[in-house]
Amino acid sequence: MNTTSLKEKILREVDNITQELFELAKKLKENPEIGFKEYQASEWITEILEKYSFEVEKNIGGLETAFKGTLKLGAGGPKVAFLCEYDALPEVGHGCGHNLIAAASLGAAISLSRIKGLNTEIIVFGCPGEENGGGKVILVEKGLFDGVDIAMMVHPSTENCVYSTSLALDAYEFEFKGRSSHAAGAPEKGINALDAVIHFFNGINSLRQYLREDVRIHGIISEGGKAPNVIPDRAVAKFYFRAKDREYLNEVTEKIFNVAKGAATMVGAKVEWRKFELSNDDLKPNKTLAETFERNLRFLGVSDIVSPKEGRGSTDMGNVSQVVPAIHPHLSIGDKSLIPHSREFAQATMSVNGKKFINLAAKTMALTALDVLTDEELFEKIKKEFMKDYD
Ligand SMILES: [Zn+2]
16 A cells, blocks of 8 residues: 555544543543543543554553553554543642543554555553643653553644743752741740741742743742741742753752751751652654644645744653654644633533544644654654753
């Protein structure tokens, strides 16, 4: 078969399973489970994988709700991974549309697996807890992406964008410890931990003027004492720190640790810090792979594609993109009035546009993988770009 008829076969295969995939997305939407507790979701997705002859391994990387589905079409060829996310948000359920991500990646993998004669291994990774800092961080650390040649997933959004970066992120909790005392009767005997936190916030705000403009620092005081007449002996602040690249973010966090020490010293308190969520690396999509995706998207009739973007959020797909050539494009399920992480967004995943998303994202990913598998030069170019970036 020539490439055109292979492409046509992929499109037919996706059309054939779109309703089944949409029903899965619906089941996920109606039964939202938060990060690392996606027991039903991982069960339902792996059932479908098994139905389509994928070999399923559960509990990978020590994560109960992570999984790997593998189907070998031939030995020695590039290994292609499609990533499923399926965690929901507290209160708003599938307000980030991860139910669609799972369905689309399944669709890409299943349709590609129907192309006999391809020399490849197709992998579907079940990646839990994206919203909690990320199962992918652990899967990457545990080496599950070793030997994978390309990785992709598509995120629902309010625009079509094939190439967008994201910020590296660290999540730290700072615990300041002082000494309690009667705030009016014996204030001189106390050490006010809350004051240290306030100095910490002010110190960070002063530091901002010396930081690069891509840095984002945002925090809350999660504990600040119990009563106004008791000097707080303990106060806690939680922060997210973000920057365009991991290297600079590490510099920034070092500076912030010094601010924390300084703030504690000012009142005679002590401070300790620890990460309260996993760190995300910056997302660096593979340009060649993104261009291939865009070509296929245009082939499927989509022309309203926005220019490459520097994103301000963070995702654990960043960590994947540091070890494997990867893409994380966005496809629209509604206009700009639709706010991500809202109930309305969750509802939109069940619209005609939600169903179209599954169909389009699955097709575009599968066609992109097919291009890589049938064009050696393209595959070499993707690898070369990746090696150049990470040497
Ligand atoms: Zn998301």
